[in-house]
Amino acid sequence: METHGLDVIGDAERKGAPRTLFWPWFGANVSVLGLSYGSFVLGFGISFGQALAAGALGIVFSFLLCGFVAVAGKRGSAPTMVLSRAAYGVRGNRLPSAVSWLLTVGWETVLCALAALATATVLGRLGWGGGTGTKAVALVVVGALVVVVGVAGFDLIMRLQTAITVVTGVLTLVYVGLVADHVRWDAVGAVPAGSAQEFVGALVFMMTGFGLGWVNAAADYARYLPRTAPGRGVVGWTAFGASSAPLLLLVFGLLLAGSSSELSTAVAADPIGALTTLLPTWFLVPFAVVAVAGLVGGAVLDIYSSGLALLAAGLRVPRYLAALVDGLLMIAGSVYIVFFADDFLGPFTGFLTTLGVPVAAWCGVMLADLALRRRGYDEPDLYRPSGRYGDVPLTPLVLTLAATALGWGLVTNAAADWLDWQGYLLGPLGLGGRTGDWAYANLGVLAALALGFLGTLAFGRGRVRRQEAQAPSPAGEGVPLP
Secondary structure, three states: OOOOOOOOOOHHHOOOOHHHHHHHHHHHHOOOHHHHHHHHHHOOOOOHHHHHHHHHHHHHHHHHHHHHHHHHHHHHOOOHHHHOHHHHOOOOOHHHHHHHHHHHHHHHHHHHHHHHHHHHHHHHHOOOOOOHHHHHHHHHHHHHHHHHHHHHOHHHHHHHHHHHHHHHHHHHHHHHHHHHHHOOHHHHHHOOOOOHHHHHHHHHHHHHHOHHHOHHHOHHHHOOOOOOOOHHHHHHHHHHHHHHHHHHHHHHHHHHHHHOHHHHHHHHHOOOHHHHHHOOHHHHHHHHHHHHHHHHHHHHHHHHHHHHHHHHOOOOOOHHHHHHHHHHHHHHHHHHHHHOOOOOHHHHHHHHHHHHHHHHHHHHHHHHHHHHOOEOOOHHHHHOOOOOOOOOOHHHHHHHHHHHHHHHOOOOOOOOHHHOOOOOOOOOOOOOHHHOOOOOOOHHHHHHHHHHHHHHHHHOHHHHHHHHHOOOOOOOOOOEOO
């Protein structure tokens, strides 16, 4: 069991090379859920070509953001939401840490629930059950696996992700081969094109569904690399490992969804289980393996990072207990999705968009702060409110709150009634209001990211220079960046 929590990883324990980042990121994103995104993105009312462009841009750009944040882990060898204290202050950072915790707990809950639903669907088709009892057993087994690995920590996660990468990669290719004859090229080509607003909405949805769901955890795995590891390699291997599988899965998912409107509709209700309707019976068990393994791979990374975020938000317990708390919440949330929720896609979209706005604002602040630094983090001061990074600096917090307010004013969530207060700026800014052409473009995510980044570049430069002008703390690094 990993004993490290929010502490800095010592030089003696730093190991590996940037290429080792490929395995956890590929394993976390090779899930067959990527196929379902083909249906999700076509649901914005755009053509195959538009959906492919929006998906590819959203996936690659958002995972490049993860790669840049991962560089902070190599520089400071601490979890993402500890390194964020350099920008937000030691206690001021509790606010973005709490948002980060909500996002990762939400993601692990969604993935765990989908794994249980997929298992029940496969067993139902095989005639081995599929009802309430099957779902309950599947949920217990999947939840227990995710919790055990998350509690054990880094080393077991890295081993598991390597195995998941190999197994799911091979079986996913077999799945593609088996259902390739269901592609109807004439139907795909006949899907009508959508507007620019619908294209932007699909692009932002893909960003929030992929890289922006991981940026707040991106440094958690790079922190074990040696400080001398090349930053370009960290960015490149993180982005490549995370985006390569989703790109391939998206292309085939678009072909399947564009070929059958019935399949596309079914995916919205059961994103994984609906894909089994195209399979021969003999491949259902291998499909269940690849579906559950891929979803578990993502949930494991989420529960690990959610535990670290919970500690950064102020909970004073060992890391493994924080991961256990998150696991119990994950199971409770999964019970609701599996047994009580009538719709998956609506609440899922609302969840991604609503939390995607403040996370995008944080990401902009974090990336700009990272770009402004010329020296490594002074590690002892990351844990001292009286140190150079401060306690509760107002500028980054006000900037984040302003970016979040702007962002929420430019997004809408029609499928979730409790979020109908959003979009309050669409009318005053002449964008057509909550029912206009720009209502579902989700411009707020892009606006929050841009305001956080540009605002920090404009108002944070002097603060960073004052921090780096101070002498290193005893046992602090503060060395020039390689």
